[in-house]
Amino acid sequence: MRDDEAVTGWALAARGGDERAVEQFVRATQLDVRRYVTHLSGDPQATDDLVQDTYVRALRSLPRFEGRSSARTWLLTIARRVVVDRIRSHAVRPRLAATDDWQSAAERVQPRGVPGFDEGVALADLLTALAPERREAFVLTQLLGLPYAAAAGVMGCPVGTVRSRVARAREALVALLTDAERAEPGDRSRALAGAVA
Structure with missing residues (x-):
């Protein structure tokens, strides 16, 4: 709602x-x-x-x-x-983790075959590539639909700062998607990883 x-x-x-x-x-x-x-x-x-x-x-x-x-x-x-x-x-x-191979353990418990699952994973990967303050501004305004003024109140910063962070987050996400689309299918994960580094 x-x-x-x-x-x-x-x-x-x-x-x-x-x-x-x-x-x-x-x-x-x-x-x-x-x-x-x-x-x-x-x-x-x-x-x-x-x-x-x-x-x-x-x-x-x-x-x-x-x-x-x-x-x-x-x-x-x-x-x-x-x-x-x-x-x-x-x-x-x-x-401390109970296993040395935490990534494989996490992947084993993830649901597969759910509609929208792959897109959700891709979005999560893309969002983790953003700087934390940009990710927070993007999630508040673009995913949760909070007005910029309300997001500024939540984040404790000026509205202009929220607008700037969202704009920069969008630019970064577009660049990441463009790089991933240009990469060969097997190289997409490396393209995303390279963009994060």
Whole structure:
């Protein structure tokens, strides 16, 4: 759902204890939060935990939500803090993998044959090639459909900076796609990898 007024209305009603409004608020925002934390964190395996942490923090803070911004913008700001906190905590406490060949293990558990799967993988690969701040601006505005002003509020920077980052992200994505299309079919993955390096 993209209707920010309805989402904000549900958040305000939920603030007053309306359990149905809480349910509607979560349903209306869950996909956006999931997409955002997945792309922002770069760790699809942590997505469920990040989404859950976001809603735990949001629901605890809901009594203080005053509706000065849209509830979706408020929630994505919380999601951003959750991801930043996770990155910081993992930076000081590295995790050990149970296998030496982590890439093969990850590939074995990925679903195959799902419609749109290949395109989703290609988009994820392309997005990881972007600088983090450009990727965040692109995901917020182009994938989640947030207005530039709202994305600026989430990211804590001026609107012009968001516009610039999105424009540069688009340029980089077009260049990556052009390079990949020019490459021979077997060389496409190397072309993408070369563009990232």
